[in-house]
Amino acid sequence: MNDPRTHLAAAGARLAALGLSPGSSGNLSVRIDDRVLITPTGADLAAIDPRRLSVLDLAGTHLDGPSPSKEFPLHSAFYRRDTTTRAVVHLHARHATAVSCLPPWSPRSAIPPLTPYFVMRVGQTPLVPYAPPGDAAQADALEQLPFPLRAVLLQNHGPVLAGSTMARAVDAAVELEEVSALLLALGQRSPRLLTSDEAGVLARKYDSPWGER
Template sequence: MSGSVRDDIVRVAHSIHDRGLTHGRTGNLAVRDGDRILVTPTGVSLGDVAADELSLLEADGTHVSGPRPTKEAFLHVAMLRERPSAHAVVHTHSVHSAALSVLEEIDPDDPLPPLTAYYGMRVGRLQLLPYAAPGDPVATAAVERAARAGHALLLRNHGPVVAGPDLDTALDALEELEHTAQLFFLTRGMRTAPLTPDQLAALRSRTDPRESTPR
């Protein structure tokens, strides 16, 4: 594993923590480099992640070296397995996205309206997965199915999981999801004008491939 990959994980992990996109010792990151995957360790705040204290996994999730990986490593492994074009996954407990995940009446296939152009470009489609306890690998099959259809997932009563070609692109999409969830709550009860299917299609046709990784 190259030092630059480790440095990228540390940089993004610290940025996520410093900007309040997750809290306490929640949230985790993964990067695929060749045939192996680096993930953040369990029980460590993203603000304290260090380059020499990351967990190294085989592509199937087998722990190779380093500290014990996050108990949610299976989420990252499943996403990367089902999305060959993705090389990074970001998972946080961002407040507005997590708040969205607890609403009873939202549509699992369309939990968040496309309120902005950048949501359309960077997120595109969001899917809400059924509840599973954090770290419970029973969620693997649901993650795999959803990952085949899109790179942005929302875990029920939990938070977002977003894949991308690199960490920065995955984080951009996750932040756009969080921002749109915030807009959703700020405008709840008001009449809004989400983007139409034609407007979304036009955005997808002009999106830089690095902006998102839809399939």
């Protein structure tokens, strides 16, 4: 079970079972040394064939396998900006995508510190301005963001999350969807947020990226 291809396929099945990957939306990748394995274009995450993954280099050049997802520039950007990243998850999850259509809470995070687990498992999640799916310039903008992060919301599109393992990237994706659902459920109310000190304590303890408003 240490085969990264098998882990990727299992992660896709889990995300699909949770309803976070409707239809053939979403894409997953893992980094192995200087190569990236990514789901092919049009792949159904519920039924990924681990033997049929696209192989890219870190620049995004297609080396082997079927045609990669058109979102591969986003994955490449995360791998290039942080050498500890070993997996990337991009979804069209309903609640996170809904939040991506709203004004961001701050320049560094579309979502406020609503729960401790959002700060611990996801961290600050900036809203990246809209671009057509697969736009290389949007990926370049993500790569150049001048503060630490392991998740973004693509405006009017959905979340992209990175992790040091596929399991951590998937857990972050699940947590982001949950906090997004809570935020939407609160509507126009003014909820209590974690204070700066409270969020800072969690961020330091769990080595999570979080900054000031």
